[in-house]
Amino acid sequence: xxxxxxxxxxxxxxxxxxxTRVLPGKHGLRLGDLNVGVYGEIPDRWDDQTRNPRxxxxxxxxPPVGYAIRDKxxxxxxxxxxxxxxAIQRKFAPATDIPWxxxxxxxxxxxxxxxxxxxELCQYANCDVETxxxxxxxxxxGYHEVKQYLATATFDATRMHEAFRKRALCNGGGLGLEGPGxxxxxILESRGGWSEAVTYLLLMRGxxxxxxxxxxxxxxxxxxxxxxxxxxxxxxARHLTYGFDHLRYSIAHDDDRRQVMQMLFxxxxxxxxxxxxxxxxxxxxxxxxxxxxxxxxxxxLAIYNRMMRDFMNEYVGVCxxxxxxxxxxSMPSRMTQYLNG
Amino acid sequence: MAKFPSSEWFASVAAVFNSDERYxxxxxxxxxxxxGVKSGAQIAVVTMDGRTCAGAExxxxxxxxxxxxxxxxxxxxxxxxxxxxxxNGHATLDQTLNTLDLNRxxxxxxxxxxxxxxxxxxxxxxxxxxxxxxASARVATEF
Numbered sequence: 001x002x003x004x005x006x007x008x009x010x011x012x013x014x015x016x017x018x019x020t021r022v023l024p025g026k027h028g029l030r031l032g033d034l035n036v037g038v039y040g041e042i043p044d045r046w047d048d049q050t051r052n053p054r055x056x057x058x059x060x061x062x063p064p065v066g067y068a069i070r071d072k073x074x075x076x077x078x079x080x081x082x083x084x085x086x087a088i089q090r091k092f093a094p095a096t097d098i099p100w101x102x103x104x105x106x107x108x109x110x111x112x113x114x115x116x117x118x119x120e121l122c123q124y125a126n127c128d129v130e131t132x133x134x135x136x137x138x139x140x141x142g143y144h145e146v147k148q149y150l151a152t153a154t155f156d157a158t159r160m161h162e163a164f165r166k167r168a169l170c171n172g173g174g175l176g177l178e179g180p181g182x183x184x185x186x187i188l189e190s191r192g193g194w195s196e197a198v199t200y201l202l203l204m205r206g207x208x209x210x211x212x213x214x215x216x217x218x219x220x221x222x223x224x225x226x227x228x229x230x231x232x233x234x235x236x237a238r239h240l241t242y243g244f245d246h247l248r249y250s251i252a253h254d255d256d257r258r259q260v261m262q263m264l265f266x267x268x269x270x271x272x273x274x275x276x277x278x279x280x281x282x283x284x285x286x287x288x289x290x291x292x293x294x295x296x297x298x299x300x301l302a303i304y305n306r307m308m309r310d311f312m313n314e315y316v317g318v319c320x321x322x323x324x325x326x327x328x329x330s331m332p333s334r335m336t337q338y339l340n341g
Numbered sequence: 342m343a344k345f346p347s348s349e350w351f352a353s354v355a356a357v358f359n360s361d362e363r364y365x366x367x368x369x370x371x372x373x374x375x376x377g378v379k380s381g382a383q384i385a386v387v388t389m390d391g392r393t394c395a396g397a398e399x400x401x402x403x404x405x406x407x408x409x410x411x412x413x414x415x416x417x418x419x420x421x422x423x424x425x426x427x428x429n430g431h432a433t434l435d436q437t438l439n440t441l442d443l444n445r446x447x448x449x450x451x452x453x454x455x456x457x458x459x460x461x462x463x464x465x466x467x468x469x470x471x472x473x474x475x476a477s478a479r480v481a482t483e484f
């Protein structure tokens with residue numbers, strides 16, 4: 001049967017703002033460039049419960065999707081669009097961009113230590129993926145810059161997992177012991193909102209992971225490890241930038257946020273300290289930093305302690321920068337001991 | 342032969358960096374920041390503009406207030422780093438920006454403003470910055 005429907009769409013475009021003509025700049029047509037006119041109006045609350053793209057005409061009667069995160073203060077970071085562009089532009093492919101051919105056999109004890117650390121780093125990366133994923137779909141589409149950036153953060157984490165696993169399995173060793181996972185559980189099971197998850201995932205764990213990656217790059221055994229950790233470091237730095245920028249925005253726009261974070265730290269620090277009691281990661285890192293077992297207890301442990309000092313300085317320093325002052329006397333000694341060292 | 346850290350030296354390094362696609366690949370790429378290079382009393386401010394290094398200008402101490410971060414080492418430490426790069430084609434592990442930063446109690450990368458967001462550009466663009474200095478391996482340098 002012939003379709004006798006006659007298209008009538010051609011003459012009068014339906015749009016909130018027709019005639020928009022964003023031109024590419026010197027560095028291309030970037031996501032943030034599109035924030036012009038109605039398309040750049042980013043309200044403090046996004047009440048639309050559908051997938052309606054920001055700036056489009058909303059349709060009546062669309063069943064709500066049920067986004068839980070609709071307040072800008074609960075997810076926004078001004079840098080999100082730029083980070084998205086940066087992430088997709090500065091990507092890497094572990095299969096071909098890491099010079100795997102430079103990996104050489106290591107003494108067994110050293111290889112075992114490397115593999116143990118990578119096992120735990122794989123868990124960290126998994127935790128990144130699962131945490132971001134379980135919040136991302138709850139974020140309203142009005143804040144698409146954040147959703148898009150977080151999609152790249154998930155992909156960054158999967159590439160880290162891929163690279164760490166490949167290094168563990170390419171040199172005669174293999175994966176080691178599963179880490180205690182108490183902090184992972186704390187991050188994954190934080191239910192108070194995305195900002196709470198960001199506090200644990202990025203400010204606490206993320207800062208620790210970044211410092212650890214820096215030391216692992218410093219004590220890499222070959223170009224493959226060096227390049228792998230450098231890639232991971234850049235990606236992790238983007239994650240932290242989003243996290244810190246979001247928390248700063250959230251604190252500025254939510255009166256309770258600062259006090260909530262104080263309480264989160266009080267809880268989180270104690271779980272963190274409990275996980276620190278596990279000696280496996282500490283010993284493996286000490287062996288790597290000492291270049292073997294012989295000086296692990298002296299030279300290696302001293303470098304480990306310096307790494308922890310750097311982490312604590314970073315962690316407390318960022319809290320200060322955010323205006324969330326930390327009372328060191330109320331923090332577990334297992335954390336503050338490094339500040340005193 | 343250009344003298345480190347003159348504008349001419351950075352122009353020569355930028356010419357190598359901007360024309361070698363290997364520096365734009367994995368780990369490299371678009372990079373937007375202004376950072377200082379402080380070698381004793383001599384200070385240069387380098388502009389990274391997307392895929393290129395746009396060069397550097399010499400400034401006085403007050404010019405550092407305006408940069409995202411600055412890298413501060415004694416002249417002999419810069420010389421050691423650049424000689425290591427020249428000898429190996431790239432920085433070896435003891436002379437990478439990351440290692441040099443870790444090895445200093447005050448860090449290699451600093452700022453006058455204390456803005457965490459801008460300071461973190463050192464880590465976000467670390468590989469591009471390393472590539473830029475690695476490019477100096479192909480520039481005759483006078484110290």
